Amino acid sequence: MVHGSEVITIERFIMEQERLYPEATGELSNLLYDMCLAAKIISRHVRRAGLSDILGAAEAVNVSGDLQQKLDLFANETVRNSVQYTGRVCITASEEDERPVPVPESRSAGKYVVLYDPLDGSTNIDVNVSIGTIFSIHKRLSKKNGAGLADCLQVGKKQVAAGYILYGSSTMLVYTTGQGVHGFTLDPTIGEFLLSHPDIRTPPVGKYYSVNESNWNRWSPPVQRVVAAFKNGEGKVQPKNARYIGSLVADFHRNLISGGIFLYPAASNYPQGKLRLLYEAAPLAMVVEQAGGRATDGCRPILDLVPTDLHQRTPLVIGSKDDVAFAARVLGAEAAVAVK
Numbered sequence: 001m002v003h004g005s006e007v008i009t010i011e012r013f014i015m016e017q018e019r020l021y022p023e024a025t026g027e028l029s030n031l032l033y034d035m036c037l038a039a040k041i042i043s044r045h046v047r048r049a050g051l052s053d054i055l056g057a058a059e060a061v062n063v064s065g066d067l068q069q070k071l072d073l074f075a076n077e078t079v080r081n082s083v084q085y086t087g088r089v090c091i092t093a094s095e096e097d098e099r100p101v102p103v104p105e106s107r108s109a110g111k112y113v114v115l116y117d118p119l120d121g122s123t124n125i126d127v128n129v130s131i132g133t134i135f136s137i138h139k140r141l142s143k144k145n146g147a148g149l150a151d152c153l154q155v156g157k158k159q160v161a162a163g164y165i166l167y168g169s170s171t172m173l174v175y176t177t178g179q180g181v182h183g184f185t186l187d188p189t190i191g192e193f194l195l196s197h198p199d200i201r202t203p204p205v206g207k208y209y210s211v212n213e214s215n216w217n218r219w220s221p222p223v224q225r226v227v228a229a230f231k232n233g234e235g236k237v238q239p240k241n242a243r244y245i246g247s248l249v250a251d252f253h254r255n256l257i258s259g260g261i262f263l264y265p266a267a268s269n270y271p272q273g274k275l276r277l278l279y280e281a282a283p284l285a286m287v288v289e290q291a292g293g294r295a296t297d298g299c300r301p302i303l304d305l306v307p308t309d310l311h312q313r314t315p316l317v318i319g320s321k322d323d324v325a326f327a328a329r330v331l332g333a334e335a336a337v338a339v340k
């Protein structure tokens with residue numbers, strides 16, 4: 001936010017937020033700065049992707065079976081290298097790595113855990129469509145020098161911070177530490193994220209619905225009913241505009257700001273849903289709830305789901321709270337029927 005010559009950088013904002021908590025040690029603030037650095041480095045490379053040889057697939061395949069784009073690998077290393085040398089983190093886990101990566105014992109390990117999707121939507125890189133980084137921060141459960149999988153498999157409501165970086169028409173960093181949601185826009189001329197969207201609130205009823213309707217025949221009838229209601233209207237639900245970019249962070253951010261609902265339901269080709277619980281659904285669920293929205297797996301709050309596997313998938317219905325509630329009433333009834 002700029003008032004005349006006054007600019008509020010993310011560093012200043014984080015510092016002012018920290019002062020609200022006398023008990024704060026500054027470690028979480030510093031970890032957020034580390035994520036800022038990663039964001040600036042990745043943004044620089046995303047902006048130049050078409051001009052260097054980092055376009056195109058790296059021929060490697062990640063744990064999800066997705067062909068790894070070179071920029072994916074670069075972003076994966078950049079996030080890890082930005083957080084693991086500063087003594088605030090004990091372990092990281094990424095969509096691109098099969099297993100968590102503990103901070104080497106030669107380095108001081110801190111009290112935080114970082115789970116992240118380094119570059120979500122990376123199939124859009126070669127066609128210049130917006131992509132994003134998603135991150136989730138937990139406190140470690142293990143004692144000193146014992147960081148492991150258990151530190152990563154934590155329920156979403158225990159996150160201490162969450163956010164994303166959107167590499168769109170501009171690069172934005174949006175995060176929450178449980179005190180509201182705040183958005184910062186990168187001014188590349190000075191290399192600073194400036195406060196542009198203080199205290200983001202998402203409207204209770206959305207303008208948009210975002211879903212890949214080519215999956216229609218793969219959905220259950222109640223899912224079809226929910227999508228049809230957002231498309232054509234049903235009862236109090238008014239028809240909405242369809243907007244689907246196919247890049248989760250971009251679809252989520254538009255709906256967060258303008259109001260909308262994003263759905264990636266279970267389907268016959270994705271019986272558990274497509275999106276990942278720990279480093280996609282859970283961090284975005286913390287953000288949207290802090291902005292007054294909701295996030296479920298169709299009927300249960302995402303933040304209540306207890307993970308059992310690092311890369312487990314979940315159905316995701318996220319956005320404006322009244323729209324998510326409508327979906328839960330219909331799909332919850334389905335789940336109840338399914339249980340009988």
Ligand code: P6P
Nearest residue numbers: 120121122123212246247248249
């Ligand atoms: P579909 C991108 O590959 C991604 O993981 C998310 O960013 C996006 O929301 C979703 O998959 C799109 O999936 O099946 O609609 O192409």
